[in-house]
Amino acid sequence: xxxxxxxxxxxxxxxxxxxxxxxxxxxxxxxxxxxxxxxxxxxxxxxxxxxxxxxxxxxxxxxxxxxxxxxxxxxxxxxxxxxxxxxxxxxxxxxxxxxxxxxxxxxxxxxxxxxxxxxxxxxxxxxxxxxxxxxxxxxxxxxxxxxxxxxxxxxxxxxxxxxxxxxxxxxxxxxxxxxxxxxxxxxxxxxxxxxxxxxxxxxxxxxxxxxxxxxxxxxxxxxxxxxxxxxxxxxxxxxxxxxxxxxxxxxxxxxxxxxxxxxxxxxxxxxxxxxxxxxxxxxxxxxxxxxxxxxxxxxxxxxxxxxxxxxxxxxxxxxxxxxxxxxxxxxxxxxxx
Numbered sequence: 001x002x003x004x005x006x007x008x009x010x011x012x013x014x015x016x017x018x019x020x021x022x023x024x025x026x027x028x029x030x031x032x033x034x035x036x037x038x039x040x041x042x043x044x045x046x047x048x049x050x051x052x053x054x055x056x057x058x059x060x061x062x063x064x065x066x067x068x069x070x071x072x073x074x075x076x077x078x079x080x081x082x083x084x085x086x087x088x089x090x091x092x093x094x095x096x097x098x099x100x101x102x103x104x105x106x107x108x109x110x111x112x113x114x115x116x117x118x119x120x121x122x123x124x125x126x127x128x129x130x131x132x133x134x135x136x137x138x139x140x141x142x143x144x145x146x147x148x149x150x151x152x153x154x155x156x157x158x159x160x161x162x163x164x165x166x167x168x169x170x171x172x173x174x175x176x177x178x179x180x181x182x183x184x185x186x187x188x189x190x191x192x193x194x195x196x197x198x199x200x201x202x203x204x205x206x207x208x209x210x211x212x213x214x215x216x217x218x219x220x221x222x223x224x225x226x227x228x229x230x231x232x233x234x235x236x237x238x239x240x241x242x243x244x245x246x247x248x249x250x251x252x253x254x255x256x257x258x259x260x261x262x263x264x265x266x267x268x269x270x271x272x273x274x275x276x277x278x279x280x281x282x283x284x285x286x287x288x289x290x291x292x293x294x295x296x297x298x299x300x301x302x303x304x305x306x307x308x309x310x311x312x313x314x315x316x317x318x319x320x321x322x323x324x325x326x327x328x329x330x331x332x333x334x335x336x337x
Contacts, residue, residue, distance in 0.1 A: 055083070
């Protein structure tokens with residue numbers, strides 16, 4: 001089989017894999033690395049870096065540590081550089097200019113930093129999602145294709161114009177596949193919570209045992225980013241959300257003489273409204289009410305579902321039913337031994 005035939009076969013395999021129903025962006029990136037970067041004979045190796053707005057950096061894509069688990073990278077995760085400044089190296093230039101960049105010998109470039117990686121030639125192509133048409137919207141990330149330095153100069157592999165053209169085609173296909181996946185509901189679930197850590201941990205256990213990734217503001221690393229921007233970025237990674245409405249505060253109308261009522265914390269009320277505004281589909285939000293707490297919701301949050309939730313004896317079947325209604329993929333937990 002010729003190199004061109006092999007490349008076309010791998011591209012076709014990737015497109016077929018990407019078209020299958022419910023492929024997440026993470027799965028598509030893994031398929032691209034396996035089929036195109038590591039197995040299509042376009043280069044000897046390579047990587048994909050995603051742009052993380054919260055950190056304002058390019059971060060090596062390695063979900064579930066699969067690069068090491070599947071043998072694409074050797075050694076320990078700590079031995080490899082996983083974060084890069086936006087201006088750093090050829091990938092940074094490709095990201096900044098939104099154009100494919102090529103270097104026949106990276107060791108002769110002014111920006112080259114010797115990090116012990118035996119790379120000689122490199123092609124870096126920005127991953128530009130079709131839906132991001134504004135000049136202010138940055139690329140999704142950068143796909144890098146590497147050829148190693150050889151012992152003898154005549155054995156060093158370089159990138160021909162045809163190979164670079166094939167790389168651009170492959171990355172464009174990747175961009176469309178990621179864009180399509182990004183338009184589908186994410187399988188991540190956001191949790192808005194107050195100070196009831198027991199309720200939060202109970203819900204997280206239920207979801208995680210069923211293979212559902214949970215995201216909360218409190219678990220994210222602080223980056224100095226404005227909290228609303230960080231909150232919005234996190235919600236963009238999620239397909240639905242639970243709001244734990246727990247009796248953390250007390251309050252009443254000023255004119256009332258009645259005792260104070262148990263209420264949710266103000267940040268929970270605010271984040272619940274933010275959730276409703278961003279998700280638009282109110283059916284993708286579920287309130288879980290614990291204890292004797294008043295369900296005093298802003299009018300903009302009307303129409304959402306709410307359930308009673310006991311952290312000690314949660315109604316697991318109702319949580320599973322909500323996930324199913326949302327279209328969130330989940331798996332029954334493994335039986336206890």
